[in-house]
Amino acid sequence: MMKLNLEVAQTVDSSPVIVVDLDGTLTPVDTLHETVLQLHRTSPQAAIGLVQALRQGKAAFKRHVAQSLSLDGALLPLRQDLLEWLTEQHELGRRIVLVSAADQAFVDAVAAHLPFRVDAAIGSDGLANLSGEAKLARIREMVGENFVYAGDAAVDLPIWRASRGAILVGRGMRFEKRLGDVPVVGRFPQEGGGPLRAWLRALRIYQWPKNLLVFLPVLLAGPMAGIGDWGQAVLAFLMLSVLASAGYLVNDLLDLAADRQHPTKRSRPFASGALPVAHGVAAVPGLLLVAVLLGLFLPLASLLVGFVYLCGTLVYSFFLKKVPMLDAIVLASLFTLRIVAGIVLMTLPWSFWLLTFSMFFFLSLALLKRFTELREVSQSPDRELRRRGYTTDDLTLLLSMGSSSGIAACVIFVMYLMEEQFSRSIYASPEWLWVILVLLLYWLGRVWQLAVRGHMNEDPLLFALRDRVSHLIGLGAIVFILLARAA
Structure with missing residues (x-):
């Protein structure tokens, strides 16, 4: 002393x-x-x-x-x-x-x-x-x-x-x-934008659009999906979003020391002190309670899928994200779980073509994220992505696996159209769905091209939420689905 x-x-x-x-x-x-x-x-x-x-x-x-x-x-x-x-x-x-x-x-x-x-x-x-x-x-x-x-x-x-x-x-x-x-x-006086802004950052509200995937099975079900299915999809979206926010809070609360050593993560609300950790600890059970209350209005299977998703995100955050390649597979699985949460809302048969497509598609995006991160550190002395297990020697491997996974997703999409949508006669004019294949090929090729040139944000999905071209492609896909249903 x-x-x-x-x-x-x-x-x-x-x-x-x-x-x-x-x-x-x-x-x-x-x-x-x-x-x-x-x-x-x-x-x-x-x-x-x-x-x-x-x-x-x-x-x-x-x-x-x-x-x-x-x-x-x-x-x-x-x-x-x-x-x-x-x-x-x-x-x-x-x-x-x-x-x-x-x-x-x-x-x-x-x-x-x-x-x-x-x-x-x-x-x-x-x-x-x-x-x-x-x-x-x-x-x-x-x-x-x-x-x-x-x-x-x-x-x-x-x-x-x-x-x-x-x-x-x-x-x-x-x-x-x-x-x-x-x-x-x-x-x-208090620094920053106040507690409301800090809470919005801590809850990662900007990540919630990823949970819109829960609407995909309802959208693709065509006329077989009713108003009630869409209403339940809204509740499932909110449940997944609340569970995701709870997972983010737990991750940030238990990873304070590591976040404070990171050049950007040190500004997170709990790491920077903008929010007291005691408030975060109290918020987690509150969010879980809200998720359960939302789940009471959903099929039990949907609630179970939601909590499997929460457990998966926590296991990924603290253990699996450090295992090269397995981390990308787990990320793809977590995105696919969001689609599963939408499938179990309806009594329709499961579409394993859709789930397989999702795995390959999101595996491509997960590998794209790792490729972008590695490319950014390629100029650093250690040439290693710390806490991830990758080195810049893996850039070629990530590029080949990621791009080929994207092509595989497109092939699976074709099989999905041929084996399910045409044979089940869900759509009046399913040929319009083939245009979506062209849009999908273009979008995947574009994001990988931007990544190779160094113009891609670390998270391709967040990039898509801000990219006007991606907006137009997504809007076009919805239009062609509606044309396939109504024509």
Whole structure:
């Protein structure tokens, strides 16, 4: 623990000491919540002792967590505007003290990676929990009455009221009217676009259009699908989307450390601290409950397919995505499950031609995604796609397998037309469906050409959602299906 030199503190200048809180203030995250969550994933045995430690008090609980799991202060997101201001004040000779209810080990880990040296870093010691009045008593013991305090929560009100000035950070802005005569010497409002925008990002709403595949069997069923089938498809779409969002939350909550080391994933809401992990943990069972309620209005088979999909996405996220080639096959299977969720809505026979087509088609797109990622890292020194198991030596293999899978999908589509659609006489003029084959060949050839030239987004489906040519091709396919039904 870093000690405050009181003699120096009294002689440097008469400016108030800047006392800074850690959780929610210097960093937007709650270090205790994050480490408890990480402990359950990395050391389940240590997590078992949490209940016993909690019986000994909150400080003992924090010490148990700190002894079981270290905190990487270098990866912890810090509030940049506050950090820059503190750095400026330090350069002006102001004394800065870091005092937190977090365990001493966590406070030291953060203090060691600050761009300036704090005069003291004080945290809970396993006996006393430095929060509220207890923190105020410790601050007075260390620096006296001449201090300003940076905090963010209601528990900080006694400290603000005893200070020479309040520094309001994040959610602490809402307590300004409760400070009485204490002047506000600094305001650092919540960064980002607010909680609503953060939740939309965390739930990956932009990924929901992938679940529109559930409508495909209903669309291809032609006149054999009624209004009720379309209504159930809407419910199935919502159920799959909610389950997918729950899976994304679980993935992000359990992968915080890895995300913070990634150049783009570090900006995700939980990794960046835009959303508290406790809120994410609470949201997961809420989303699952919503999915179950939606599933009550669907056939049981559809609900079961939805939860198989959820389990599959979690197994993929934490294990299978690290196995080359198998990861692409699993991705194709997950997309095919979306179609299965639509098939089981109706009493029609299963179309295994359609499912086979889906596997080959989405295998091509999954390999396209890996090809694009590898092509981007081909200029890096290690020439390896970390955490995926691919190297740039696999580029030729991915290109050949991906493009041939696309051609296989087109062949299967022809067989689907010849063996099912023509023989079952579902469509009045099924010959219009042959035009879709041309559109499919063109689209697959185009996206692979763009990938080879380096113009493809990492996710080809998200690319298609923003690509005008893809929009026209998709619209054309729907038009020709309708022509086949009505002509």
